[in-house]
Amino acid sequence: MTASHPTLKRTYSERASDPSTGPLASYLLRLISIKKTNLCLSADVETSAELLALAEQVGDSICVLKTHCDIITDWTDRTAKSLRDLAQRKHFVIFEDRKFADIGGTVQKQYTSGHYKIAQWAEITNAHILPGPAIVTALKAAADATVTKYNTTVHTEISASPRLSAHSGDEDVANVPEHALESLAEGEDRKLGMPAEKDRKCSIVSVSTTISTRTESISPRPSSGEHTADAFDTQASLTRLGEPPFLRSLLLLAEMSSEGALLTGEYTEKCIEIARQNRDFVMGFIAQRSLNSEEEDNFITMTPGVQLPHPGEEGKKLGDGLGQQYNSPHNIVFEKGCDIIIVGRGIVNAKDRLEEAERYRQEGWKAYISRIGKKA
Ligand code: S5P
Numbered sequence: 001m002t003a004s005h006p007t008l009k010r011t012y013s014e015r016a017s018d019p020s021t022g023p024l025a026s027y028l029l030r031l032i033s034i035k036k037t038n039l040c041l042s043a044d045v046e047t048s049a050e051l052l053a054l055a056e057q058v059g060d061s062i063c064v065l066k067t068h069c070d071i072i073t074d075w076t077d078r079t080a081k082s083l084r085d086l087a088q089r090k091h092f093v094i095f096e097d098r099k100f101a102d103i104g105g106t107v108q109k110q111y112t113s114g115h116y117k118i119a120q121w122a123e124i125t126n127a128h129i130l131p132g133p134a135i136v137t138a139l140k141a142a143a144d145a146t147v148t149k150y151n152t153t154v155h156t157e158i159s160a161s162p163r164l165s166a167h168s169g170d171e172d173v174a175n176v177p178e179h180a181l182e183s184l185a186e187g188e189d190r191k192l193g194m195p196a197e198k199d200r201k202c203s204i205v206s207v208s209t210t211i212s213t214r215t216e217s218i219s220p221r222p223s224s225g226e227h228t229a230d231a232f233d234t235q236a237s238l239t240r241l242g243e244p245p246f247l248r249s250l251l252l253l254a255e256m257s258s259e260g261a262l263l264t265g266e267y268t269e270k271c272i273e274i275a276r277q278n279r280d281f282v283m284g285f286i287a288q289r290s291l292n293s294e295e296e297d298n299f300i301t302m303t304p305g306v307q308l309p310h311p312g313e314e315g316k317k318l319g320d321g322l323g324q325q326y327n328s329p330h331n332i333v334f335e336k337g338c339d340i341i342i343v344g345r346g347i348v349n350a351k352d353r354l355e356e357a358e359r360y361r362q363e364g365w366k367a368y369i370s371r372i373g374k375k376a
Helices: 012-016 023-035 048-061 077-090 104-112 134-151 178-190 234-241 265-277 329-335 353-372
Strands: 039-042 064-067 095-102 122-128 156-157 204-210 248-254 284-285 301-302 340-343
Touching: 012 023, 023 234, 023 284, 023 301, 039 048, 039 353, 048 064, 048 077, 048 353, 064 077, 077 095, 077 156, 095 104, 104 134, 104 301, 122 134, 134 248, 134 284, 329 340, 329 353, 340 353
Parallel strands: 039 064, 039 340, 064 095, 095 122, 122 248, 248 284, 284 301, 301 340
Antiparallel strands: 156 204
């Protein structure tokens, strides 16, 4: 890290207003500023119901929700739809941690089609640069095609008032809040074009078709202005911020948190070089420190390998016994200059996930405030 780089002392909001910041990165920085959270939840759970319940539970405390859709055993289009609905209601951005690492032609297919169709529902994804710079340009072309298609699509909305049967007997489903289930069910109806289960009670069904030529891809970044809690009520500010622009962005894996990772030195430098050549698509890095060093760099650094030590374990080297290495939010944000902490098991395995998410949110925010040395 260049200790004196301007991004280290600037607020998220100031960085959002930088003319060189892309609309999606700008949106995310404003969202962070309004919600006062630089916490990304790594929702590494194994069923759609668990994923949605978790997002519902901690959605207010996070700015980004990170998925590994391929570890969700029952992932369908309706999982994606329900997650998008939750992201809209709880105001967070979705990051699919796909770690693409193949030739251009293959990653385009992996990104846009197959079972997961990642480009349709995840604003952010990530890639290794192992295959060379074409992985970035190929993913960008695929993202552009997805955005263009969306912007010129005929959207057919079918809404109903379905209820999953109360006797479903599925423990995970039983734990999902009702409105999350509603959107899950609604997504299924939309997919199939009819009530998904015979034991659902559907009341009024309305169909509306919109032929839209959307302009989000070229729309300017959200309106500027400081979004401090002092100035605005958080909810009002979020309403004013609105939905994220329908755009896609990439993070490059420049460093990894695991012991003995080979993403170091020259490799990391090459990663930064490729990112600079693709500033309109690459919003930042997965790295263990800020990699901004040139004056115009304003990359967002998202950092995994974060856990709060248990009382008495402060200063101890923490890991999971499988190569993962943990640092504290203070170390990552204050000392290493990173922007977003990525926390998985630290929250997912907690007895009270919301309470723990709030603890991480507060620690991450405190470290940021200390770093910039002023009130956000
Ligand atoms: O270097 C990395 C990059 C990533 S994206 N190290 C990581 O651990 N990750 C991901 O972050 C990993 O795949 C997992 O989803 C999450 C960390 O989870 P935790 O439970 O160890 O906090």
